Amino acid sequence: MKYDATIIGAGIGGLAAGASLSFAGYKPLILEKQDVIGGRYYAGDYKGYRLTNAAWYILGPDGPVMQLARDAGLESKLEIASAPIPYWKYWIDGKFFDMPEKGGAKALLSLVAKPEEVAKVLTPLTKALRWQEPSDNISFREWLSAYTDNNGIFKIYEMMVHNVTGAKLDTVPAGEFIRILRHLGTWGSRWLLPRGHVRPLTDGFADAIKANGGDIWTKARVKKIVIEDLTAKGVIIERDGKEINIESQVVINNCPPRDMIKLAGEENFDKGYLKQIYNMKSSGMINVYWGCDRLVLDYAGPICYPMEEPSFIAVDYSLTWPDLTPEGKYSLLAGGDLPAEPYDATDLEKCIERLEEKVYEHFPVLKEHGEVLVVQVFHKTWPGIWAIPGEDIENKSPVENLYVVGDGAKPSGTAAAEGAVAGANLVVEDIKRRIKPVS
Numbered sequence: 001m002k003y004d005a006t007i008i009g010a011g012i013g014g015l016a017a018g019a020s021l022s023f024a025g026y027k028p029l030i031l032e033k034q035d036v037i038g039g040r041y042y043a044g045d046y047k048g049y050r051l052t053n054a055a056w057y058i059l060g061p062d063g064p065v066m067q068l069a070r071d072a073g074l075e076s077k078l079e080i081a082s083a084p085i086p087y088w089k090y091w092i093d094g095k096f097f098d099m100p101e102k103g104g105a106k107a108l109l110s111l112v113a114k115p116e117e118v119a120k121v122l123t124p125l126t127k128a129l130r131w132q133e134p135s136d137n138i139s140f141r142e143w144l145s146a147y148t149d150n151n152g153i154f155k156i157y158e159m160m161v162h163n164v165t166g167a168k169l170d171t172v173p174a175g176e177f178i179r180i181l182r183h184l185g186t187w188g189s190r191w192l193l194p195r196g197h198v199r200p201l202t203d204g205f206a207d208a209i210k211a212n213g214g215d216i217w218t219k220a221r222v223k224k225i226v227i228e229d230l231t232a233k234g235v236i237i238e239r240d241g242k243e244i245n246i247e248s249q250v251v252i253n254n255c256p257p258r259d260m261i262k263l264a265g266e267e268n269f270d271k272g273y274l275k276q277i278y279n280m281k282s283s284g285m286i287n288v289y290w291g292c293d294r295l296v297l298d299y300a301g302p303i304c305y306p307m308e309e310p311s312f313i314a315v316d317y318s319l320t321w322p323d324l325t326p327e328g329k330y331s332l333l334a335g336g337d338l339p340a341e342p343y344d345a346t347d348l349e350k351c352i353e354r355l356e357e358k359v360y361e362h363f364p365v366l367k368e369h370g371e372v373l374v375v376q377v378f379h380k381t382w383p384g385i386w387a388i389p390g391e392d393i394e395n396k397s398p399v400e401n402l403y404v405v406g407d408g409a410k411p412s413g414t415a416a417a418e419g420a421v422a423g424a425n426l427v428v429e430d431i432k433r434r435i436k437p438v439s
Helices: 012-023 064-071 104-109 115-130 140-145 151-165 174-187 199-211 257-264 271-278 345-362 365-369 416-434
Strands: 002-008 028-032 043-046 049-052 080-082 089-092 095-098 192-194 215-218 221-228 231-239 242-253 285-292 303-305 312-315 330-336 370-378 402-404
Touching: 002 012, 002 231, 012 028, 012 064, 012 199, 012 416, 028 199, 049 285, 049 370, 064 199, 064 416, 104 115, 104 151, 115 174, 140 151, 140 174, 151 174, 199 215, 221 242, 221 257, 257 271, 257 402, 285 345, 285 365, 312 345, 330 345, 345 365, 345 370, 365 370, 402 416
Parallel strands: 002 028, 002 242, 028 215, 089 303, 242 402
Antiparallel strands: 043 049, 080 192, 089 095, 221 231, 231 242, 285 330, 285 370, 303 312, 312 330
16 A cells, blocks of 8 residues: 555644645545544534643634645635634733733733833843844743843743743743744734634644545554665554555654654664654643533633742633533633642642632632533643754654654744644655655
8 A cells, every 4th residue: 555655643743744745746644543633633522512632722823724724725614713802811910911912011011020120121032032032052031030030020921931832931942932932923913713623623634635635544553664774665554453554655753753763663763863852851731621501701812820829821712602612601721830840640639739729719600600521631641742942853854754743843933733834844845845746
């Protein structure tokens, strides 16, 4: 059985690569070991509520995800809601703060610092964005520490960094965070939410792949990446109890980088590459979903609570699309951070309890009229983001014709799903330059 490209994993990176290849006349096969596609971009139904695996919104109207949707002809088919005005709220000192579209950082920092201190932070930040970013040899916290020791400013930027990158203030490289901020400016600051959540988007990519001659197989477990003379030749899979050998011109990995090493064999990679993957720093997070028969929020966008302990972000999707919940019901998603490593099961349990207690403190209606639907913990073998900024591997592996996509191989200056799609774009462009479709 032959294909132009075999793609391991049907997350947003794998789907993006498959869709773009199919548009260019290649025949891709996407292999997914689960019975559903989408990875962290999947949204499923539970007790009448549609819950996402991890992705909250599309990050920007002009980012890589929406550009791919346009290329796939999905934009006109999807009902997409734009962010409300204001598009973010913050809870600081017992009050809600509406984030303005322009001058938001200055207005936000002014809630916790005097004007001269705000200027001392924003002046070098503006210059870094316009001129030259700081070094990647220091964290954004270290860079920020040169201009302030205000704990309120640190807490606000801690939440900003985590919301965008999944990383922490003291782990994200200073220069890389500035590059990400630049990209966010070009993608547009408004988030978007399709009707049906993000699932119609990933389903739409899958439909486009199939319509252009590609295939997607679920419940297909890859047993081996076949390599000859340090060149990828295809994969061996198990499906429906049968072993199948698939030949392809290229193999694109969208499964965890460590799993790729196991499938391909350590002997095919140099020590430096192995060290980079085995030392890769990932990020974790906790999501707790509630269902409720009373209105919890009166605002459809995300609300950030940076000063709380633990800090968290809360949102009710059903205020944007009421059909995401059963009739007469509402929901709340609260997202928080994991405890500092190393931690054990008891630490994790306490962290979840503290997050739930803090949410009940702000939304007491949930205590009486709500129920916890799902608690999601993203860590270890299923993290929130495989590589925090500065930890990503290249899209080309040391094995010829073996590429890597996903949130462990994001191009510099990108983040989350947008980075996974941006990486897939680079892979497809390289394949188009090097290899002609033959299937």
